[in-house]
Amino acid sequence: MLHYDIVIVGGGPAGLAAAVSAKEHGVESILVLERDQELGGILNQCIHNGFGLHTFQEELTGPEYAGRFIEQAEKAQVAYKLNTMVLEISKDKVVTVMNGKEGMFEIQASAVILAMGCRERARGALNIPGYRPAGIYSAGTAQRLVNMEGFLPGRQVVILGSGDIGLIMARRMTLEGAKVHVVAELLPYSGGLKRNLVQCLDDFNIPLKLSHTVVDIDGKDRVKGVTIAKVDEGRKPISGTETYYPCDTLLLSCGLIPENELSQSLGVELNPVTSGPFVNECFETNVEGVFACGNVLHVHDLVDFVSKEAASAGKHAAAYVKYKGKHPAVVSKDIPIVPESGVRYTVPKTINPDRMDEKHTIRFRVDKVYKNCYISVYLGKERIIYKKRPIAAPGEMEEVIFHKELFQAVPDLSKITIKIEEA
Amino acid sequence: MEARELICIGCPMGCSLRAEIKESQVISVTGNTCRHGEEYAKKEVTNPTRIVTSSVKVEGGKLGVVSVKTREDIPKEKIFAVIKELKDVRVQAPVSIGDVIIKNVAGTGVDVVATRNN
Numbered sequence A: 001m002l003h004y005d006i007v008i009v010g011g012g013p014a015g016l017a018a019a020v021s022a023k024e025h026g027v028e029s030i031l032v033l034e035r036d037q038e039l040g041g042i043l044n045q046c047i048h049n050g051f052g053l054h055t056f057q058e059e060l061t062g063p064e065y066a067g068r069f070i071e072q073a074e075k076a077q078v079a080y081k082l083n084t085m086v087l088e089i090s091k092d093k094v095v096t097v098m099n100g101k102e103g104m105f106e107i108q109a110s111a112v113i114l115a116m117g118c119r120e121r122a123r124g125a126l127n128i129p130g131y132r133p134a135g136i137y138s139a140g141t142a143q144r145l146v147n148m149e150g151f152l153p154g155r156q157v158v159i160l161g162s163g164d165i166g167l168i169m170a171r172r173m174t175l176e177g178a179k180v181h182v183v184a185e186l187l188p189y190s191g192g193l194k195r196n197l198v199q200c201l202d203d204f205n206i207p208l209k210l211s212h213t214v215v216d217i218d219g220k221d222r223v224k225g226v227t228i229a230k231v232d233e234g235r236k237p238i239s240g241t242e243t244y245y246p247c248d249t250l251l252l253s254c255g256l257i258p259e260n261e262l263s264q265s266l267g268v269e270l271n272p273v274t275s276g277p278f279v280n281e282c283f284e285t286n287v288e289g290v291f292a293c294g295n296v297l298h299v300h301d302l303v304d305f306v307s308k309e310a311a312s313a314g315k316h317a318a319a320y321v322k323y324k325g326k327h328p329a330v331v332s333k334d335i336p337i338v339p340e341s342g343v344r345y346t347v348p349k350t351i352n353p354d355r356m357d358e359k360h361t362i363r364f365r366v367d368k369v370y371k372n373c374y375i376s377v378y379l380g381k382e383r384i385i386y387k388k389r390p391i392a393a394p395g396e397m398e399e400v401i402f403h404k405e406l407f408q409a410v411p412d413l414s415k416i417t418i419k420i421e422e423a
Numbered sequence B: 001m002e003a004r005e006l007i008c009i010g011c012p013m014g015c016s017l018r019a020e021i022k023e024s025q026v027i028s029v030t031g032n033t034c035r036h037g038e039e040y041a042k043k044e045v046t047n048p049t050r051i052v053t054s055s056v057k058v059e060g061g062k063l064g065v066v067s068v069k070t071r072e073d074i075p076k077e078k079i080f081a082v083i084k085e086l087k088d089v090r091v092q093a094p095v096s097i098g099d100v101i102i103k104n105v106a107g108t109g110v111d112v113v114a115t116r117n118n
Helices: A013-024 A041-045 A062-075 A139-149 A164-175 A194-204 A261-265 A303-323 A404-408 B035-046 B076-087
Strands: A002-009 A030-033 A049-051 A079-081 A084-089 A094-099 A103-114 A118-120 A136-138 A156-160 A179-185 A208-210 A212-218 A225-230 A243-246 A249-252 A256-258 A290-292 A335-339 A343-347 A359-366 A370-379 A382-392 A398-403 A416-422 B002-007 B016-022 B025-030 B053-059 B065-070 B090-092 B100-102 B112-114
Touching: A002 A013, A002 A303, A013 A030, A013 A041, A013 A062, A013 A103, A013 A303, A030 A084, A041 A062, A041 A139, A049 A062, A062 A303, A084 A261, A103 A303, A118 A139, A136 A139, A139 A164, A139 A249, A139 B065, A156 A164, A156 A212, A156 A225, A164 A179, A164 A194, A164 A249, A164 B076, A179 A212, A194 B002, A290 A303, A303 A359, A335 A343, A343 A416, A359 A416, A370 A398, A382 A398, A398 A404, B002 B035, B016 B035, B025 B035, B053 B076, B076 B100
Parallel strands: A002 A030, A002 A103, A030 A079, A103 A290, A136 A249, A156 A179, A156 A249, A179 A208, A335 A416, B053 B090
Antiparallel strands: A084 A094, A094 A103, A118 A256, A212 A225, A225 A243, A343 A359, A359 A398, A370 A382, A370 A416, B002 B016, B016 B025, B053 B065, B065 B112, B100 B112
């Protein structure tokens, strides 16, 4: 059987950053498994700009950002297999893999890094009534068709959901000559970044209808139109508010779900809030030696943060290989980080002061839009962080930074609480 | 004195900016967390600009199209003129990141360059 110290599932931004970092931290035997025909993952179809300001201090497009990491991986001589699908990972880290050249085979790994990314919520999960005609695409599928394959999937477009991909595609379809009639969002706020509302919708006078949803799809062979209605506070359509939009295409941008089927069969415990694994500050899951990073862990807004997190996961996986799972510094227990009012979840879920770096970034999302609120962190009863935020919204990930010395002052800590406090 | 509330599009942070304007010039910018915010607010009030990204057809490449961008931001009102010039462009593979696809697109003085290898 083939053996590698670290096997990385997924060759997108997370997998590549993890691989390069693990190599930098002394592990030579690394294999990246990628199911597509090239490295780079979803960035290859994200041809818009805005990537890399944090990582490279310049504004890049998705393929350029991916290109930088592919270059680094090539330079570090990281081994990878393309067109290769991982079928299963066993608890003792035997990875069952298949591709068209080598058939099905097994690889024994000492550590595994899960970097499979996420996928879009599909129509079936949205319960939209109506026929199932051609012309209904997830926004990401349309993005791939336009940006990589060179096809325009429709001319008269309605978009359901104001996630970033939907907003980006509203602009992209407009530039390619399509007419985007409206973006409808079920929630009373947008799920996308504010900058995308400005540069993708406002710039092109595309209306955004908040608290609206699709209540009917017309057309049997091809979409002929969709009916959009206002919803009440319980997200139920309000009768009498229906508007019919003639169109040939409906794009869905209704959320992303980490792709964790492999993780689940491996026994990795998932957080029902994020649909991603629970991890400690090393990005290690409940299964020893199995790490997770990128959008398979929790869906990010910025690839720059994915790269940072993944580099940390790669470093810790390298340490796991080096210490054979027994980190020499650890004497105390992992401390749980508990999200309370307003905070939906945190990554990581636990932190160990003996093992943590000098500082560690805790990332999370809030449950609704807050204005002039404070992000508060409590060690027991003592409030140690009180950070003012003029605005906090579910569409934009929040962070707080924990410094190691914070914990040295408070031994025997049983939990850390993060919450939103309104002014 | 006049003021405009803006959202910075410099990066995905999307800082909320406030630009104070006097005689159609920006005299102060607040709310930004980096220098890009100040630059953006000044431009957005006086001469709004955008980087345009799109794709052009490729012959003989692995994929049928290659992604491109304007190397720098161009005046916002020129977006559709840029797109129109890109429409009938066909390039021969191989194409590499940074290759110039169109020089001085739509009279903006800015080149369109490839953003992926194909």
